[in-house]
Every structure is written in C-alpha cells, then in structure tokens.
C-alpha cells in the first residue's frame with residue numbers, strides 16, 4: 001500500500017478560498033496561554049448572529065423589516081424594527097452560546113443577567129448602529145465589547161463586572177453591513193478584518209493586521225451642529241477645510257470609522273451645548289472602537305482623556321468622541337486645548 005505525503009496543489013486549477021474566521025480564531029488561540037476556547041466560541045457566536053442580521057439587513061426593504069418599531073429605548077430614541085430584531089438575534093446567540101453571564105445592550109434599559117452559572121464573559125453591544133440609515137439603504141453596523149467578569153463565575157452579577165473601563169476589554173469588534181459585509185475585531189493582538197462570502201456562508205480573512213495610516217485627509221463630523229460647537233472644535237474644522245481635507249459623514253459610526261481606519265481620517269462627535277457629553281455611548285460604541293483604533297496604531301479620546309481610561313459610571317453614559325489617525329487626533333486636541341488658535345493658512 002503506497003502512502004504519500006500531501007502535496008498542496010500547484011496547478012492553480014482551484015484557487016484557495018482563503019482563511020475562514022473559524023480557522024483564524026483557532027490558529028490564534030495560542031496567543032492565550034491559558035485559552036480554554038470559550039472566547040473563541042463567543043466570537044463564533046457573534047459571527048453567527050452577524051450572518052443572520054446580515055440577511056435581515058439585506059431584506060430591510062422587504063418583508064416588513066424596515067421602519068419604526070413603535071417604541072422608544074432608554075435613550076428616548078425611536079427604535080427601528082431592525083434595532084429590535086438585531087437585539088433579539090444577538091441576545092439569543094449569546095445566551096445559547098453559554099460563554100456569557102451578562103449583556104449590556106443599547107436596546108435594553110438594564111443589564112441582562114443570562115443566569116448562566118458557567119459564563120465568564122460580559123458583552124456590551126450596540127446591536128444595530130446607524131439606525132437612521134436603515135430605511136435608506138446606507139451602510140449600518142453592529143458594535144461589541146467583551147470583558148471577563150471580575151467576580152467568581154456562578155456568583156451574582158455585580159456592578160464591578162459591568163462598569164469596567166475600556167482598557168479591560170479582552171476583545172472588541174464591529175460588523176459592517178455595507179456593499180459587502182465585514183467583521184473586524186481585536187483580542188489585543190492586532191486588528192483583522194473578514195469579508196462575508198454569501199454563497200458559502202463564511203467570513204474569510206480579507207484584511208489581515210490592519211494598521212491605520214498615521215495621518216489622513218478625511219474629516220467626519222456632523223456640521224449641522226456647528227453653531228453649538230466650542231471655539232476649539234470650530235477652529236479645528238476650519239483648519240481641515242483650509243487644509244482642503246475631504247468632508248465625509250455617513251451618519252453611521254461604524255461606516256465612518258471603518259473608512260477612516262483604512263484610508264486615514266478622523267471622526268468626531270464632540271460635546272455640544274445641547275449634548276455636553278456628545279451623543280455616542282461609552283460602553284457599547286466608544287470603548288470597542290477605541291480598542292480597535294489603538295490596536296491599529298490610531299487614537300481615541302473624549303477631548304481630554306483617553307477613551308479606554310474612562311471609568312464608566314452609568315450604563316448608557318455618553319461621551320464626546322475624537323477617533324482616528326494619530327496625527328489628526330493630536331492636531332485636533334491642539335485646537336481643543338487652545339494650544340493652537342484659528343489659522344489663516
């Protein structure tokens with residue numbers, strides 16, 4: 001009986017489809033000496049829910065999935081049907097997965113205790129980001145942060161398990177439902193992006209080891225609130241215009257962040273007179289993107305403090321957010337701290 005060692009095909013007859021998310025997660029498990037596979041399974045659970053939500057977003061215009069749900073969430077925002085559907089899908093996948101003990105969601109007033117005696121992880125999630133863009137077929141997303149609980153597994157959930165600063169995240173990521181659907185995440189060992197191959201139902205590694213350009217020429221800010229900006233913000237945006245940077249604002253945080261992460265740029269949702277703490281939420285929007293930004297060599301601040309150092313106080317607390325290419329964020333901070341005055345280039 002002849003036995004031959006396997007020789008990878010050299011004919012090129014069948015191109016390689018690439019590395020699936022599953023295989024990638026498995027291959028990276030060695031990054032964690034004490035890994036038990038639970039975080040890997042949790043990431044798979046999130047990917048599964050993302051596939052289902054992807055299908056729903058693709059059909060948002062059909063099947064009565066679009067439009068308002070007819071209720072408001074704890075933020076006082078009108079919930080869209082897809083906000084609610086995405087929330088159900090992720091909650092179900094996380095509770096069935098068995099790795100999670102508690103969930104913080106934009107669509108839930110309180111912490112959801114999954115009463116899972118063996119769950120080690122806490123997940124904070126924005127099930128559907130960019131809700132105002134759902135019905136107009138513009139890119140939307142999902143944002144998630146993962147923490148290890150602080151108190152013993154199986155014991156009652158405590159405040160300290162939930163109110164952890166962003167620097168305690170063990171993993172974070174987002175899903176972008178756009179012209180293609182992507183999952184981008186970090187476990188603290190760099191940032192990797194995966195593109196969803198619909199026909200195979202798999203995420204494939206398409207953007208390995210993402211590094212954000214240190215500088216850029218794109219600024220993303222809702223200029224509609226210009227009249228409420230502090231002088232430093234106004235001066236910085238004027239500086240961007242005089243520097244002939246391109247203004248790009250989709251109105252979906254995930255989509256604006258993703259573009260700037262790959263091309264170089266800065267996204268800002270500053271504090272305004274109306275919203276002194278800005279609009280975006282610390283626990284399930286800013287923290288996750290700040291972890292990814294820093295892992296990709298970019299930067300995230302609330303204008304005075306590193307986002308990941310902020311100690312959370314309330315579940316749905318908001319924070320101003322300046323995030324993007326390092327040089328651009330430093331420049332903006334120069335204007336905010338008045339070290340740089342208005343410029344006449």
Ligand SMILES: O=P(O)(O)OC[C@H]1O[C@](O)(COP(=O)(O)O)[C@@H](O)[C@@H]1O
Pocket residue numbers: 077106126128129130131132222251252253254279
């Ligand atoms: O319309 P505005 O005030 O510019 O706000 C847009 C921002 O609000 C958000 O839609 C808030 O997120 P949600 O859609 O998850 O509530 C961000 O995605 C986006 O960047």
Ligand SMILES: [Mg+2]
Pocket residue numbers: 126128129130253285
């Ligand atoms: Mg959001």
Ligand SMILES: [Mg+2]
Pocket residue numbers: 083106126127128129130131
């Ligand atoms: Mg949302």
